[in-house]
Amino acid sequence: xxxxxxxxxxxxxxxxxxxxxxxxxxxxxxxxxxxxxxxxxxxxxxxxxxxxxxxxxxxxxxxxxxxxxxxxxxxxxxxxxxxxxxxxxxxxxxxxxxxxxxxxxxxxxxxxxxxxxxxxxxxxxxxxxxxxxxxxxxxxxxxxxxxxxxxxxxxxxxxxxxxxxxxxxxxxxxxxxxxxxxxxxxxxxxxxxxxxxxxxxxxxxxxxxxxxxxxxxxxxxxxxxxxxxxxxxxxxxxxxxxxxxxxxxxxxxxxxxxxxxxxxxxxxxxxxxxxxxxxxxxxxxxxxxxxxxxxxxxxxxxxxxxxxxxxxxxxxxxxxxxxxxxxxxxxxxxxxxxxxxxxxxxxxxxxxxxxxxxxxxxxxxxxxxxxxxxxxxxxxxxxxxxxxxxxxxxxxxxxxxxxxxxxxxxxxxxxxxxxxxxxxxxxxxxxxxxxxxxxxxxxxxxxxxxxxxxxxxxxxxxxxxxxxxxxxxxxxxxxxxxxxxxxxxxxxxxxxxxxxxxxxxxxxxxxxxxxxxxxxxxxxxxxxxxxxxxxxxxxxxxxxxxxxxxxxxxxxxxxxxxxxxxxxxxxxxxxxxxxxxxxxxxxxxxxxxxxxxxxxxxxxxxxxxxxxxxxxxxxxxxxxxxxxxxxxxxxxxxxxxxxxxxxxxxxxxxxxxxxxxxxxxxxxxxxxxxxxxxxxxxxxxxxxxxxxxxxxxxxxxxxxxxxxxxxxxxxxxxxxxxxxxxxxxxxxxxxxxxxxxxxxxxxxxxxxxxxxxxxxxxxxxxxxxxxxxxxxxxxxxxxxxxxxxxxxxxxx
Amino acid sequence: xxxxxxxxxxxxxxxxxxxxxxxxxxxxxxxxxxxxxxxxxxxxxxxxxxxxxxxxxxxxxxxxxxxxxxxxxxxxxxxxxxxxxxxxxxxxxxxxxxxxxxxxxxxxxxxxxxxxxxxxxxxxxxxxxxxxxxxxxxxxxxxxxxxxxxxxxxxxxxxxxxxxxxxxxxxxxxxxxxxxxxxxxxxxxxxxxxxx
Numbered sequence: 006x007x008x009x010x011x012x013x014x015x016x017x018x019x020x021x022x023x024x025x026x027x028x029x030x031x032x033x034x035x036x037x038x039x040x041x042x043x044x045x046x047x048x049x050x051x052x053x054x055x056x057x058x059x060x061x062x063x064x065x066x067x068x069x070x071x072x073x074x075x076x077x078x079x080x081x082x083x084x085x086x087x088x089x090x091x092x093x094x095x096x097x098x099x100x101x102x103x104x105x106x107x108x109x110x111x112x113x114x115x116x117x118x119x120x121x122x123x124x125x126x127x128x129x130x131x132x133x134x135x136x137x138x139x140x141x142x143x144x145x146x147x148x149x150x151x152x153x154x155x156x157x158x159x160x161x162x163x164x165x166x167x168x169x170x171x172x173x174x175x176x177x178x179x180x181x182x183x184x185x186x187x188x189x190x191x192x193x194x195x196x197x198x199x200x201x202x203x204x205x206x207x208x209x210x211x212x213x214x215x216x217x218x219x220x221x222x223x224x225x226x227x228x229x230x231x232x233x234x235x236x237x238x239x240x241x242x243x244x245x246x247x248x249x250x251x252x253x254x255x256x257x258x259x260x261x262x263x264x265x266x267x268x269x270x271x272x273x274x275x276x277x278x279x280x281x282x283x284x285x286x287x288x289x290x291x292x293x294x295x296x297x298x299x300x301x302x303x304x305x306x307x308x309x310x311x312x313x314x315x316x317x318x319x320x321x322x323x324x325x326x327x328x329x330x331x332x333x334x335x336x337x338x339x340x341x342x343x344x345x346x347x348x349x350x351x352x353x354x355x356x357x358x359x360x361x362x363x364x365x366x367x368x369x370x371x372x373x374x375x376x377x378x379x380x381x382x383x384x385x386x387x388x389x390x391x392x393x394x395x396x397x398x399x400x401x402x403x404x405x406x407x408x409x410x411x412x413x414x415x416x417x418x419x420x421x422x423x424x425x426x427x428x429x430x431x432x433x434x435x436x437x438x439x440x441x442x443x444x445x446x447x448x449x450x451x452x453x454x455x456x457x458x459x460x461x462x463x464x465x466x467x468x469x470x471x472x473x474x475x476x477x478x479x480x481x482x483x484x485x486x487x488x489x490x491x492x493x494x495x496x497x498x499x500x501x502x503x504x505x506x507x508x509x510x511x512x513x514x515x516x517x518x519x520x521x522x523x524x525x526x527x528x529x530x531x532x533x534x535x536x537x538x539x540x541x542x543x544x545x546x547x548x549x550x551x552x553x554x555x556x557x558x559x560x561x562x563x564x565x566x567x568x569x570x571x572x573x574x575x576x577x578x579x580x581x582x583x584x585x586x587x588x589x590x591x592x593x594x595x596x597x598x599x600x601x602x603x604x605x606x607x608x609x610x611x612x613x614x615x616x617x618x619x620x621x622x623x624x625x626x627x628x629x630x631x632x633x634x635x636x637x638x639x640x641x642x643x644x645x646x647x648x649x650x651x652x653x654x655x656x657x658x659x660x661x662x663x664x665x666x667x668x669x670x671x672x673x674x675x676x677x678x679x680x681x682x683x684x685x686x687x688x689x690x691x692x693x694x695x696x697x698x699x700x701x702x703x704x705x706x707x708x709x710x711x712x713x714x715x716x717x718x719x720x721x722x723x724x725x726x727x728x729x730x731x732x733x734x735x736x737x738x739x740x741x742x743x744x745x746x747x748x749x750x751x752x753x754x755x756x757x758x759x760x761x762x763x764x765x766x767x768x769x770x771x772x773x774x775x776x777x778x779x780x781x782x783x784x785x786x787x788x789x790x791x792x793x794x795x796x797x798x799x800x801x
Numbered sequence: 802x803x804x805x806x807x808x809x810x811x812x813x814x815x816x817x818x819x820x821x822x823x824x825x826x827x828x829x830x831x832x833x834x835x836x837x838x839x840x841x842x843x844x845x846x847x848x849x850x851x852x853x854x855x856x857x858x859x860x861x862x863x864x865x866x867x868x869x870x871x872x873x874x875x876x877x878x879x880x881x882x883x884x885x886x887x888x889x890x891x892x893x894x895x896x897x898x899x900x901x902x903x904x905x906x907x908x909x910x911x912x913x914x915x916x917x918x919x920x921x922x923x924x925x926x927x928x929x930x931x932x933x934x935x936x937x938x939x940x941x942x943x944x945x946x947x948x949x950x951x952x953x954x955x956x957x958x959x960x961x962x963x964x965x966x967x968x969x970x971x972x973x974x975x976x977x978x979x980x981x982x983x984x985x986x987x988x989x990x991x992x993x994x995x996x997x
């Protein structure tokens with residue numbers, strides 16, 4: 006088995022080609038009613054005009070119960086009329102249409118990375134509900150769009166009523182002059198003219214059965230929708246609010262639930278579409294009214310609709326509805342003329358052609374030959390790693406070490422175990438069992454491994470996961486038959502005692518770095534009793550360790566890093582390997598403790614600061630990062646282990662996690678440390694401050710252009726000299742000593758001596774029953790370390 | 802099912818109380834998002850034995866990041882086998898399953914793969930199990946087939962999968978699409994039975 010730390014899984018890759026669409030519509034695609042229908046209509050109108058449409062679904066706050074994408078939109082997606090985008094890949098579109106501001110306000114962060122020329126926020130409702138509940142705040146929505154997309158959005162109310170509601174709070178220059186009215190395929194809705202449907206007027210309405218959609222009082226309901234049988238009253242969508250107000254649904258009415266028949270079929274049974282609602286509510290548009298108009302059914306509406314529908318309908322107060330309907334019913338010619346006007350107006354103002362015209366005015370004609378979707382994930386430069394198949398376990402008599410890492414937030418646990426594994430060879434065979442989804446990286450370095458999903462990755466309750474942990478690890482131990490298990494983590498799993506009981510022949514080592522936050526995790530220290538050896542990798546900043554492990558018994562070794570200083574590439578080699586420019590200053594920004602928190606702001610500020618100094622910017626994409634935030638102005642660096650390429654950079658802006666910190670100090674890299682204060686246990690703040698106080702590096706809690714620029718300038722000038730002091734204090738890599746300690750435990754378990762890899766005449770190493778020992782005041786020349794005792798006793 | 806007249810009357814009166822809709826919206830939202838409330842309801846009404854040492858695992862396995870809403874925890878679990886699927890075809894397959902899930906909101910996928918592409922499922926927040934690659938199998942006392950068989954059985958039982966589908970090396974086939982689509986019909990049917 007050979008470990009090749011030089012093996013990489015990738016290098017700097019150019020920004021991938023984005024996906025091109027004319028129109029990108031983002032909204033909650035689950036809405037059952039008008040919003041989804043409007044989206045569906047726009048998709049179809051766009052396709053007819055040759056525009057290419059993509060959809061992004063946002064889980065908004067207005068739908069509480071689980072439901073799939075609206076059937077109409079689903080059908081269009083399945084037909085290929087629009088493309089549903091999922092995943093974090095970058096998308097480029099001429100215009101982003103954000104429909105429903107409440108969704109935008111609460112779910113904008115669900116958007117993938119975008120490049121858009123225009124952003125349109127379609128306000129299809131006012132901010133307030135009838136009970137005063139604020140569904141959205143125009144200022145918050147506007148700010149969110151500007152902040153996330155870097156584009157000042159245009160606001161597009163769907164009608165005059167919504168316009169009046171949002172106009173006071175939206176910048177006038179960004180309020181579209183024309184309303185972004187809902188559209189309809191008039192030809193598809195048109196019904197053939199026929200005579201009256203019955204011997205008396207047949208009126209009806211179609212709406213969801215929510216109280217705001219109905220008049221609030223009994224008198225108005227009775228005025229508009231007679232219960233005396235003088236007219237036929239038909240309702241599609243249910244009438245529960247009527248039942249609540251009148252005590253029952255009038256027997257003369259014919260009520261069908263929402264979706265019982267198609268709206269067009271329902272309209273074909275009507276002479277008049279009579280729609281009145283709670284006067285306190287602003288019906289923003291009234292899509293069902295438009296459907297009635299397109300179908301040629303005469304609409305009778307409250308007067309406030311006139312600004313939207315103009316001459317297309319008849320308007321009157323509730324008490325005059327009977328008069329208006331009866332008059333038209335008595336004059337067939339007048340009715341037919343009103344029907345014609347309604348239909349024509351619907352086509353002119355709300356037809357597909359009208360939508361195509363407003364879209365062309367906004368983004369021009371459709372693109373020709375838009376490229377097909379290309380996933381960024383698939384376009385990333387393929388790994389240049391040459392795979393190595395590990396040596397089979399059962400060859401020879403070499404000790405077997407199972408290295409087990411908890412999931413953690415970054416690569417720390419795995420990297421530390423890899424450091425041990427590299428030094429265990431060729432004396433022992435190392436095999437990994439990891440709860441980190443980055444586990445496959447160890448195969449790229451030549452080691453065998455298997456993956457056990459963590460409770461977090463599965464959303465599994467911890468108590469239940471412990472059973473799974475015991476079952477799976479036990480199966481692994483039976484198969485692998487290791488001499489020793491090395492667990493690296495700060496929270497040993499409760500299933501470990503059960504595993505020890507099931508496999509009493511196997512020894513256990515706890516690799517537990519220090520620098521825990523003061524007072525945190527103290528109860529875990531007692532779990533040392535579960536292990537035969539507690540191994541503590543040192544820390545350049547150990548002098549300020551105030552955590553629970555500070556005075557606990559452990560075998561302590563100097564700081565552990567996967568690579569030694571000798572492994573470092575030259576500057577030219579590193580830049581070539583990473584595909585970076587050979588000339589000019591370059592900085593690396595590596596702020597990710599994986600996906601533990603969002604560092605986008607810091608990255609942006611750091612990029613700007615470096616830009617002011619004329620330094621090129623590289624950004625890491627951590628192995629474990631959940632998503633990808635590709636930025637076009639920076640070099641994306643993907644390599645593991647990256648430390649080997651550190652000489653490519655003139656300065657590094659880094660978090661202060663264990664591995665990054667030890668590597669930067671050991672490799673002598675000028676560093677601006679930005680400690681991640683959100684980690685559960687690791688005291689990054691203390692580590693960074695210690696380095697700054699000793700003049701090894703600079704540190705900032707939060708990056709701003711103003712604060713970072715002078716520090717970066719200083720590092721560019723004298724950073725190499727600063728970090729040289731840390732190198733002088735370096736007692737050497739503790740990984741080899743840690744490997745020795747592990748092998749000592751194996752020797753004790755097997756009760757035989759392990760040959761020194763140096764050769765048959767080399768020393769023989771063995772350790773006592775439990776090589777624990779408190780921190781002592783060993784002396785290392787020029788070292789700030791309070792202790793660096795020899796971790797193992799050597800006998801021969 | 803109709804309510805007794807007295808209850809109907811009471812409900813009507815409550816609905817007319819000023820601020821009723823606001824209170825209902827806020828209270829329901831909090832209850833729905835409360836793990837404790839869900840835990841209590843599950844313990845009281847499900848009759849399921851709760852394992853010691855942990856809460857009832859209502860949210861296991863995760864339905865992923867695409868869906869949201871009440872009822873997400875009760876979606877049936879479907880095991881999606883990606884064994885034998887070449888690495889470069891895993892992402893397109895996962896993407897297609899994700900698309901199907903988003904459109905139907907009818908199942909929770911659990912992926913099983915033997916190629917190290919956990920990044921593909923992580924992109925959507927799906928549960929995934931990675932088996933040891935057959936080429937890397939070096940254990941003499943057990944065959945890879947036996948290991949894979951045992952592990953699949955363990956996964957089906959542990960995740961309580963109600964169906965499994967196998968993605969072919971060529972990718973997602975119509976058969977898989979039909980099978981996954983059938984989950985929506987199954988849910989619709991069971992909901993209508995609950996309602997009747």
